[in-house]
Amino acid sequence: xxxxxxxxxxxxxxxxxxxxxxxxxxxxxxxxxxxxxxxxxxxxxxxxxxxxxxxxxxxxxxxxxxxxxxxxxxxxxxxxxxxxxxxxxxxxxxxxxxxxxxxxxxxxxxxxxxxxx
Numbered sequence: 001x002x003x004x005x006x007x008x009x010x011x012x013x014x015x016x017x018x019x020x021x022x023x024x025x026x027x028x029x030x031x032x033x034x035x036x037x038x039x040x041x042x043x044x045x046x047x048x049x050x051x052x053x054x055x056x057x058x059x060x061x062x063x064x065x066x067x068x069x070x071x072x073x074x075x076x077x078x079x080x081x082x083x084x085x086x087x088x089x090x091x092x093x094x095x096x097x098x099x100x101x102x103x104x105x106x107x108x109x110x111x112x113x114x115x116x117x
Contacts (some may be wrong), residue, residue, distance in 0.1 A: 002026035002106045004095045009111030012085055016115070020080040022095030022108055033098045034071055034078040038091035038113075045094065051078060053100065063089075085115045 008020040020036070033052045039045040049069040050058045057069055068081040078095060095108035 002097075004097060004106055004108035006093065006095050006108045006111040009093060009113045011114045011116065013117055014086060014115055016085050017081070017083045018085065018113060020082065020093055020095075020111060020113075022078045022080075024076045024078070024095075024097055027097055027104075027106065029076040029097075030073040031099065032104075033100060034069075035096040035098060036069060036078075036080045037094045037096055038089075039094070039110075040088075040091040043091075048093075049080065082113070085113075087115050089113060090115050 003025045004022055006020060006022045008018060010018065012018050031053055033050055035050045036048040037045050038048055048060050048063055049067060051069045051071045059067065066082065066084045071078045091113060092110040093113050094110045097106040
């Protein structure tokens with residue numbers, strides 16, 4: 001059974017930082033591209049960042065320089081370090097595991113991030 005469990009969300013003031021974690025089980029983690037998405041109220045889910053199985057990364061333009069995605073294959077965990085947070089970063093953040101080629105695709109349950117004074 002595949003499970004992705006996000007943690008680390010919460011309420012933070014503008015300019016603050018949070019680190020999200022996503023612990024995976026039931027998959028050969030090192031073979032998967034790991035992604036973070038987010039969905040704000042009334043908006044579509046949007047891609048934020050990917051760390052590929054080879055370690056390369058890709059980001060949504062609006063988070064470049066503020067967010068950093070990383071992975072620890074020994075711990076089956078992917079992280080999203082979020083700095084200089086803005087109110088428009090408020091959303092539910094989701095972890096995604098994607099097997100290259102798209103044969104398998106899994107989602108976590110999401111963690112709420114609220115940026116407010």
